Amino acid sequence: MTDRKAMLADARFYGAKSEPIDAVELIDSHPLRNGTLEILAVTHGGVTDLYQVVVDEDGEDILGTSGAVSYVQAIVEGAVGTLHGDAPVGHAARKVEGEQSNTSLVTGSVLVKAFRRLEPGLNPDVELLSEIGHCPNVAKVHGWVTREIEGEEYTLAMIQDLVLEGRDGWELALDYAARGESFAQEARLLGRATRHVHDALKLAFPTTTADLGVSLQRHAEELAARNGDVAGVVPQAHDLYAGLPEGEVQRIHGDLHLGQVLRTAEDYVLIDFEGEPARSLEHRRLADSPLRDVAGMIRSLDYAANFGEGAPEGWAEEATEAFLVGYGIERDAVLDAYILDKALYEVVYEADHRPEWVNIPLAAVARLMG
Structure with a gap:
């Protein structure tokens, strides 16, 4: 997995750039229509974090580019993980530009957020927003995706209303x-x-x-x-x-x-x-x-x-x-x-x-x- 080190080190979503990557281990994967969903265990400074990526045949992350549509389709098909709630997605998808630790995709009338660094349990984004959808100053959550990895459940993605012209x-x-x-x-x-x-x-x-x-x-x-x-x-x-x-x-x-x-x-x-x-x-x-x-x-x-x-x-x-x-x-x-x-x-x-x-x-x- 040496080719994954350089990809991660250059990625905006990778959150430990002050330390060298000691090792990258593939612990889970699933083929998509365009690319492969991978869960990587990244060890740095004695700590190991899990990251979600979608890579092409060259080992480059394409979740926010050519792999966006495949990822969205895989959510509906259950290939990313278990869908809780709804995923009213469209047939196209594009990345939301900007400084982000995750990757957000616009598809149809919703936003699909792919969480990059993964931790076991329900992500607070889902936990909080699913309870206050009535508040006019937040975007309503439609659904979210979880995946069991090595015996524990992780939140991989969330689907919520797109804030039009925001x-x-x-x-x-x-x-x-x-x-x-x-x-x-x-x-x-x-x-x-x-x-x-x-x-x-x-x-x-x-x-x-x-x-x-x-x-x-x-x-x-x-x-x-x-x-x-x-x-x-x-x-x-x-x-x-x-x-x-x-x-x-x-x-x-x-x-x-x-x-x-x-x-x-x-x-x-x-x-x-x-x-x-x-x-x-x-x-x-x-x-x-x-x-x-x-x-x-x-x-x-x-x-x-x-x-x-x-x-x-x-x-x-x-x-x-x-x-x-x-x-x-x-x-x-x-x-x-x-x-x-x-x-x-x-x-x-x-x-x-x-x-x-x-x-x-x-x-x-x-x-x-x-």
Whole structure:
């Protein structure tokens, strides 16, 4: 399987680029009409992850290109796995472009999301969205696909409504920034949409209280074990987290940023409820503070201001304030702690996925720590 190493190392969906791939093992496969569905066990740094790919005869992944139609047809035929619910797919399929850890295919009036890195259990994207389909700020789930692999059940794909004419929130924010135009009005609307989703999740799933400071300290230690830059600031982060109060926790989006929202003609729709890719499925399914999502969007607004050219000074700060107004809260020490936590996570994520971007969160950490 040596030919799979290079393919994975170059793939956008592969999430451990900071470490060399030690081994790739084929543990499950199924022939499709065009290509072969493969489940690969990828070992790196003493850890083994499972990945879903569709490869051609040269070992290149084609799930998002020439293999898209075959994959969609295989879902209906039961070749990918067991279909739960419906799959009202079309006869054609095309990949949704953009920075994605998974691969989404437009087919007919629905979107088929193929999960790339697999973990046993029901994917949070399916778990959460299937319970809050009534919320106008999410896309309804029609069905999902599971497959038994080595005695455990994994979620391979999800089928949900296509958000018609929805524009990627990241691209929209970059356009505003490039024109030097205020994003405040959009951010306020986005804050309101985020609050609607949190309220729906709060009604659908149990809530409880937790020691927020202890939770953030544990997360910092987990991140420090994976990245030297984070390890160097953990003692100072612990000081900032110490003394934080208990707070209400619930199920949340878990990885909210501008690339996880779509702007329709009327409102914003939140997508991709899997949680942070660097966290285990077990941790992503835990209740957490809604402030984690709020902090994620604030960090994303900072990214938008720093990524392109044209954003005037104070652009991100103005948008942040408007987002908080739309959401209905004020900035305080607890929110600042979650913003730092998100920035530390971003350092690890960028080092693994997009090393050329890592200076953005590193600069944010430096600012947040004074």
